[in-house]
Amino acid sequence: MPTLASASTVDSAALADCAARLEPARLRRDVALAPYTTIKIGGPADLLYEPDSADDLARAVTAARETGTPWFLMGLGANILIADRGIRGLVIRNRARHFQFHDDGRLWAESGAVMAELIPEAVNRGWSGLEHYIGIPSTVGGAVWQNLHFLSPAPARERTMLIEEVFESAELLTAEGTRRVATREDMKFAYDYSILHDRPDIALSVTLKLERGDPAVMHRILQENLSWRGGKHPWLEYHPSVGSIFKKIEGVGAGRLIDQVGLKGHRLGGAQISHIHANIFVNLGGATAADVRALIRLAQQKVEAETGYRIETEIAMVGDFGAT
Numbered sequence: 001m002p003t004l005a006s007a008s009t010v011d012s013a014a015l016a017d018c019a020a021r022l023e024p025a026r027l028r029r030d031v032a033l034a035p036y037t038t039i040k041i042g043g044p045a046d047l048l049y050e051p052d053s054a055d056d057l058a059r060a061v062t063a064a065r066e067t068g069t070p071w072f073l074m075g076l077g078a079n080i081l082i083a084d085r086g087i088r089g090l091v092i093r094n095r096a097r098h099f100q101f102h103d104d105g106r107l108w109a110e111s112g113a114v115m116a117e118l119i120p121e122a123v124n125r126g127w128s129g130l131e132h133y134i135g136i137p138s139t140v141g142g143a144v145w146q147n148l149h150f151l152s153p154a155p156a157r158e159r160t161m162l163i164e165e166v167f168e169s170a171e172l173l174t175a176e177g178t179r180r181v182a183t184r185e186d187m188k189f190a191y192d193y194s195i196l197h198d199r200p201d202i203a204l205s206v207t208l209k210l211e212r213g214d215p216a217v218m219h220r221i222l223q224e225n226l227s228w229r230g231g232k233h234p235w236l237e238y239h240p241s242v243g244s245i246f247k248k249i250e251g252v253g254a255g256r257l258i259d260q261v262g263l264k265g266h267r268l269g270g271a272q273i274s275h276i277h278a279n280i281f282v283n284l285g286g287a288t289a290a291d292v293r294a295l296i297r298l299a300q301q302k303v304e305a306e307t308g309y310r311i312e313t314e315i316a317m318v319g320d321f322g323a324t
């Protein structure tokens, strides 16, 4: 399983230089990351920084790059599995949450803005396009990284709607350290994919283009989508998860394959394949990243052996997993 930010050691002088360039009030050391993920798993970050503006975010990434400190940027931690040994170097938890609605339907948002806050604001202002994604934990940056998607609108649910449909542009901090505006074409969106998967660029802010909508219709979609999710997915408040573990297999469904090989409800340590949705693994309490990885391997091996399908993870594995 490929991992991000996988360093197992870090140069302490580089770390000290990096720390010295960050705003002390927003910097902490040796911080357990589990509480900042939706699955409540993950060891410590050497440094945890919480920028509160896009400029502050850019400064933090630049400080890490210029001091040679390994770094990782996270949003709500809803699509990542962090190693039990944590992440070496600097973890940046994006709290840059300013946003602004414009009269022509454009919504500018810093990349740490949270969808759960933007969606009701948009609906109340009569702007349509975001309501489909209600109930999905995500920052705007995470949504763009992954091309957030959902089967909507109700009742037909005939197609997967993608955040790229309302995406207009993003201001990126590139790997080379420049700030530039990327268009939809530049982002090379696909299912579960944007160019951010393959370049160490980060999104500082995003401009979305919304359409005028009927508030009654939007409220109906909000209610229907929340109810649909509530009935089909384990409830995050009680059963922490990262949503779907495996990528969709068109016309088959990774969850259905896992169900077919008899693994629904299977438990390893504190991690369990959900009883109600086999593509979602839940933390029953005290689950480790190692438990989840072992469950992933078991599902992959059994599904391939018994059905011939290869199921691939859609979540990012982040941090010091060592040789496991």
Ligand SMILES: Cc1cc2nc3c(=O)[nH]c(=O)nc-3n(C[C@H](O)[C@H](O)[C@H](O)COP(=O)(O)OP(=O)(O)OC[C@H]3O[C@@H](n4cnc5c(N)ncnc54)[C@H](O)[C@@H]3O)c2cc1C
Residues within 6 Å of the ligand: 004, 038, 072, 073, 074, 075, 076, 077, 078, 079, 080, 094, 111, 112, 135, 136, 137, 138, 139, 140, 141, 142, 143, 144, 145, 146, 147, 148, 149, 150, 196, 201, 202, 203, 204, 233, 236, 241, 242, 243, 244, 316
């Ligand atoms: C209960 C549940 C249900 C879910 N349902 C859905 C669903 O229906 N549809 C769906 O698409 N997803 C779903 N997900 C997955 C998840 O919500 C999305 O992938 C979401 O976009 C993750 O956002 P985040 O802010 O938490 O990103 P994180 O998980 O924190 O980060 C994910 C990746 O994005 C990168 N990233 C974050 N911000 C930036 C940035 N500003 N610039 C560059 N890279 C960045 C990170 O480095 C990391 O590699 C679900 C998850 C849960 C827990």
